[in-house]
Amino acid sequence: xxxxxxxxxxxxxxxxxxxxxxxxxxxxxxxxxxxxxxxxxxxxxxxxxxxxxxxxxxxxxxxxxxxxxxxxxxxxxxxxxxxxxxxxxxxxxxxxxxxxxxxxxxxxxxxxxxxxxxxxxxxxxxxxxxxxxxxxxxxxxxxxxxxxxxxxxxxxxxxxxxxxxxxxxxxxxxxxxxxxxxxxxxxxxxxxxxxxxxxxxxxxxxxxxxxxxxxxxxxxxxxxxxxxxxxxxxxxxxxxxxxxxxxxxxxxxxxxxxxxxxxxxxxxxxxxxxxxxxxxxxxxxxxxxxxxxxxxxxxxxxxxxxxxxxxxxx
Numbered sequence: 216x217x218x219x220x221x222x223x224x225x226x227x228x229x230x231x232x233x234x235x236x237x238x239x240x241x242x243x244x245x246x247x248x249x250x251x252x253x254x255x256x257x258x259x260x261x262x263x264x265x266x267x268x269x270x271x272x273x274x275x276x277x278x279x280x281x282x283x284x285x286x287x288x289x290x291x292x293x294x295x296x297x298x299x300x301x302x303x304x305x306x307x308x309x310x311x312x313x314x315x316x317x318x319x320x321x322x323x324x325x326x327x328x329x330x331x332x333x334x335x336x337x338x339x340x341x342x343x344x345x346x347x348x349x350x351x352x353x354x355x356x357x358x359x360x361x362x363x364x365x366x367x368x369x370x371x372x373x374x375x376x377x378x379x380x381x382x383x384x385x386x387x388x389x390x391x392x393x394x395x396x397x398x399x400x401x402x403x404x405x406x407x408x409x410x411x412x413x414x415x416x417x418x419x420x421x422x423x424x425x426x427x428x429x430x431x432x433x434x435x436x437x438x439x440x441x442x443x444x445x446x447x448x449x450x451x452x453x454x455x456x457x458x459x460x461x462x463x464x465x466x467x468x469x470x471x472x473x474x475x476x477x478x479x480x481x482x483x484x485x486x487x488x489x490x491x492x493x494x495x496x497x498x499x500x501x502x503x504x505x506x507x508x509x510x511x512x513x514x515x516x517x518x519x520x521x522x523x524x525x526x527x528x529x
Contacts, residue, residue, distance in 0.1 A: 245293045247285070247347040254357040255284040257380050258308070264289070264353040267321040268382050270306065272313035278357045278378045283344035289351020292388045296413060297332040297342075300449055300471050300521065302387040307358070307371065310378035316371040325387050325525040328449070330470050337367045338381070350388035356381040389449050389471070389522035393495035395437035406515050408434055408497060415467050416495070416517040418455050425457040425513035430499045431486040437493020440523060444477040444484030447524035448492075452479065457499070457513035473524050480516065494520050 257278075259271040264287040294301065304319040320327075335342045340362030348354055358379040363371075373379055392414025404426070407419040442448055449471050454463040466472050476484040480498050484490060496518040502511050 245295045245347040247293075247349075248343075250283050250285075252282040252357070253284050254282050254355040254380065255286065257310070257357055258355060258382070260286055260353070260355060260382055264351065265304070265321075265384055265386060267304075267318070268306065268353070268384075270308065270315075270382055272308045272310070272380060274309075274311065274313040276310045276378060276380075278310070278359045280359050281340040281344050281362055282357045284355045285348070285352060286355055286382075287351070287353040289349045289385060291350025291385075292390055293347045293349050294331060294345055294385065294388050295347065296391040297330070297335060298467075298471070299331045299391045300328050300389040301331050301334070301385065302327050303329075303334060304384040304386055305381055307363075307373075307379050307381045309373065310358075310380060311374070316373055316379070321384075324527065326527040328387075328389075328473070328524070336364060338363050340381075341383070345383065345385075348383075348385055350385050352385045354383045354385070356383060387522075390437075390439075390493055390519075391521070392451070393435040393437060393493060393519040395435045395491075395493045395495075398433050398436050400432045400434070402430065402432065405430065405432065405499065406497065408495075408517055414451075414519065416453050416519075418453065418515055418517060420455065420457055420460050420515060425502065426499055427501050427503075429480070429482055429486060429501060431480070431483045432497045433487060433490070433494055434497050434517075435493070435495035437491045437495075437520065439492025439494075439520075441489055441491050442476070442520065442523060445475050447473055447475060447526065449473055449521045449524055450479070451519040451521065453517045455515050457502075457515055459512070463514065471521055476518075479518065490520065492520050492522055496520070 262268040302325050304321050306318045307316045340358045344356045360376050404423045409417045451466045451471050453465045483498050498516045500514040502513045
């Protein structure tokens, strides 16, 4: 039995080549599809979701296409988009021998965050079988030959023509974008934010002087937990220069960032008041507090708060 760090190393390697790839940004809707066959016919699974499962594999078996069965259905956020941050625990078994090939740690450490995109790169069979699965769920996935990326399959000892079965626990699912109630703001001369269907913001800077003091607004009020300025959070951010409207930085084409509001913009948390998970924030940082990339220019930031982070276990 191989340990998961080998697989995680592969996940890191495959992620390097993602820039510029046309990966789907989001699913058109998030209604969990019905499985076309019963993946649970291949295994007997017992144990509490979130804990390492007891699995007996009915070998040998061969499947021609990926399928899934939801053993437990959670009530947390749904896995809607490829770039969505998640914490998964998995075990994968050979369809030929029933041997456990790889397993995660199955502990309480929720700092093991990867984008779902990375898991799809390593195990393409997860793309459709975990679509719209919810946090707290346990899913059995039947994996056909080719359903695990070739280098990953070799690293865990899965032969090229072998089928496999995975038990996947969705320990934590972050939001894919800000979700909540729109908030009316009457501040004149502030930038306007428009949003693509996947939540990616576009920022329209007005033809007016930038404010000379920090201004912060809540554009969308999420209904999640309240966060403090110094609490670790997972965010998507877009930053533009007020003067020339150029994009300075964006996490929407990479992984969501782990940071704090005080680190992103000192003083923003105090200016905003209560900030909750699911919220979208608009912050204008005056020119005298601009970054090295924008000397003498104000910066406009749009921040989507996707969830709270858990500090790594010692």
